[in-house]
Amino acid sequence: MNKAKSLYTCNECGGASPKWLGKCPSCDAWNSLVEGIAETPGKHRFQALVAAQPVATLSDIDASELSRLPTGIDELDRVLGGGIVAGGVVLIGGDPGIGKSTLLLQALDAMSRSARTLYVTGEESGAQVALRSRRLGLESSQVRVIAEIQLEKIAATIIAEQPGVCVIDSIQTVYSEELTSAPGSVAQVRECAAQLTRLAKSSGVSIVFVGHVTKDGTLAGPRVLEHIVDTVLYFEGDPHSSFRLVRAIKNRFGAVNEIGVFAMTERGLKGVSNPSAIFLSTHGDPVPGSCVLVTIEGTRPLLVEVQALVDSGGPSPRRLSVGLDRDRLAMMLAVLHRHAGIACLDQDVFVNAVGGVRISEPAADLAVMLAIQGSLRGRALPRGFFAFGEVGLAGEVRPAPRGQERLKEAAKLGFSVAIVPKANAPRRAIEGLTVHAVERIEQAIDLARGL
Ligand code: TYD
Numbered sequence: 001m002n003k004a005k006s007l008y009t010c011n012e013c014g015g016a017s018p019k020w021l022g023k024c025p026s027c028d029a030w031n032s033l034v035e036g037i038a039e040t041p042g043k044h045r046f047q048a049l050v051a052a053q054p055v056a057t058l059s060d061i062d063a064s065e066l067s068r069l070p071t072g073i074d075e076l077d078r079v080l081g082g083g084i085v086a087g088g089v090v091l092i093g094g095d096p097g098i099g100k101s102t103l104l105l106q107a108l109d110a111m112s113r114s115a116r117t118l119y120v121t122g123e124e125s126g127a128q129v130a131l132r133s134r135r136l137g138l139e140s141s142q143v144r145v146i147a148e149i150q151l152e153k154i155a156a157t158i159i160a161e162q163p164g165v166c167v168i169d170s171i172q173t174v175y176s177e178e179l180t181s182a183p184g185s186v187a188q189v190r191e192c193a194a195q196l197t198r199l200a201k202s203s204g205v206s207i208v209f210v211g212h213v214t215k216d217g218t219l220a221g222p223r224v225l226e227h228i229v230d231t232v233l234y235f236e237g238d239p240h241s242s243f244r245l246v247r248a249i250k251n252r253f254g255a256v257n258e259i260g261v262f263a264m265t266e267r268g269l270k271g272v273s274n275p276s277a278i279f280l281s282t283h284g285d286p287v288p289g290s291c292v293l294v295t296i297e298g299t300r301p302l303l304v305e306v307q308a309l310v311d312s313g314g315p316s317p318r319r320l321s322v323g324l325d326r327d328r329l330a331m332m333l334a335v336l337h338r339h340a341g342i343a344c345l346d347q348d349v350f351v352n353a354v355g356g357v358r359i360s361e362p363a364a365d366l367a368v369m370l371a372i373q374g375s376l377r378g379r380a381l382p383r384g385f386f387a388f389g390e391v392g393l394a395g396e397v398r399p400a401p402r403g404q405e406r407l408k409e410a411a412k413l414g415f416s417v418a419i420v421p422k423a424n425a426p427r428r429a430i431e432g433l434t435v436h437a438v439e440r441i442e443q444a445i446d447l448a449r450g451l
Pocket residue numbers: 094095096097098099100101102103132135136264265266267268269
């Protein structure tokens with residue numbers, strides 16, 4: 001076979017070189033050249049007379065509903081926006097061992113009842129996949145399996161098998177003959193993903209890539225994968241707890257920031273349909289340094305416990321946070337000091353969101369600050385207490401979106417007293433719930449001390 005020529009392009013400036021160099025000859029960036037296939041210049045490149053193409057008016061284009069194939073797993077359908085779209089390409093990322101292969105095998109089995117499915121495994125043998133499926137209780141599974149890592153063979157198999165859905169587990173193991181780089185390298189992953197995406201679009205096969213996450217938390221190799229595919233899902237969760245979250249961070253066919261909640265059991269992943277309170281730890285009595293907040297993930301309110309520990313530190317005290325933004329923690333400590341007179345200057349401050357959940361919304365601020373002050377003073381907040389609200393640098397407490405829903409969810413779960421931003425105070429009293437509305441952080445701290 002005639003091998004296509006390789007061309008190394010710089011990730012920084014786009015400069016090209018026919019061979020790999022440590023330093024880009026165009027912009028002097030180090031280690032930025034990545035292998036790709038050299039394109040032969042198109043015939044029409046400099047030809048002036050290329051025929052004009054027909055252009056349509058947007059309102060005239062037929063916008064029929066996308067045809068979706070439900071995965072048969074409700075929580076996964078929720079993050080996908082109702083199922084896998086025909087010809088759509090989904091990337092599922094996550095740490096090794098978190099349950100990607102398990103979930104996809106379960107989903108493929110459920111889908112195999114209404115469509116042809118193909119599972120391409122590059123990490124395990126067919127026998128290993130079979131063993132897993134038996135453990136999952138899928139004895140008579142109709143899922144078709146192939147253990148293969150060469151791109152061209154995989155593509156040919158997809159064309160021959162014509163599945164409705166195909167899973168590539170994982171994209172990092174696939175390599176193309178056209179490139180000399182090793183499987184898993186940026187060049188290979190990018191090229192293979194691009195080729196398979198093209199195949200999905202032209203043939204209407206839905207393809208799901210499994211991608212591993214590197215130590216620094218990005219999808220191994222290239223973030224470029226995120227641009228190529230239609231939907232990016234991430235698996236999160238504390239590997240030591242059985243709960244797993246699947247979060248959509250990009251979705252061309254649905255809402256982002258929707259989450260699916262699963263529990264890992266002996267028989268695979270089971271959806272948790274009412275996840276509201278699984279991120280609360282189970283204390284007998286209230287403990288200092290803990291505060292419950294209501295966060296909104298996608299369309300659902302979730303109650304999450306945040307914990308803070310303030311302890312005397314050395315000359316350069318540490319500020320660490322797990323599941324919450326560290327820069328934001330530094331800001332909150334400054335606001336506490338400046339506006340509420342609470343100084344943690346010589347103290348180590350640790351903050352943790354229970355259950356391995358990651359909270360990115362600023363509405364967590366108030367609960368984090370109350371937890372910090374509780375730990376510092378060694379006093380627990382009362383039983384049934386929760387808080388939410390954003391705190392600004394001027395010490396003002398700002399409203400959180402969809403406050404009523406948050407209050408109602410907490411009341412439903414038996415919470416009885418809350419500190420919330422003034423604008424989120426309920427218009428009509430909610431039964432069993434005492435709400436204290438505040439405008440400033442010092443007010444909130446005073447109130448919490450008196451509760
Ligand atoms: P796996 O799907 O292989 O993870 P990934 O593909 O993301 O690397 O999940 C493996 C883990 O899940 C493994 O540690 C065992 C656990 N597990 C169960 O607890 N129950 C099960 O039914 C299965 C199949 C796996």
